[in-house]
Amino acid sequence: MSYILQVDFPYAGPWGQAMTEAMEGLAHSIAEEPGLLWKIWTENEAAGEAGGIYLFKDIPSAEAYLTMHTARLNSFGVPHVNGKIFAVNEALSQLDRGPV
């Protein structure tokens, strides 16, 4: 069983390649987070939002990461973070080619 964490928050940039350059160090550190299988980085310049979709091995790792990451985003000046954790339905996901 694996678990999805979906996170989004108000974000004013940088976007695209400039976001990549600004966040590369953070991405390397996230790769080492306990229990993390993968993260997809998300951005929507028109909506002024960014975030991430994460797959974790277990709920405690996902919950601990969300607590830490929310505090980190608050320290960056992000006032509000939306975060939700879900179990993956693996059988249905496999029917739809889901990478779980």
Add this chain to the structure above:
Amino acid sequence: MSYILQVDFPYAGPWGQAMTEAMEGLAHSIAEEPGLLWKIWTENEAAGEAGGIYLFKDIPSAEAYLTMHTARLNSFGVPHVNGKIFAVNEALSQLDRGPV
């Protein structure tokens, strides 16, 4: 470039294996949706929510799916659907093993 659609909504079950059995036909039909690369099915019985994380090839496919799927969920009795579309930052996602 690919695009994430994240969807969640209030849901009262069935859960787990019973959800798989109830939604198997729908999952097969979703696999054929235009522009869909994959879907991960999500469920949280404690929170009373379910949803999905989708990867699409382009924004129009993601937008058309969200419109259709929201109407379908409404017809199932789901009163409110949260749906957001984001571009994927592929370089940062690759650093974190993201399947994009």
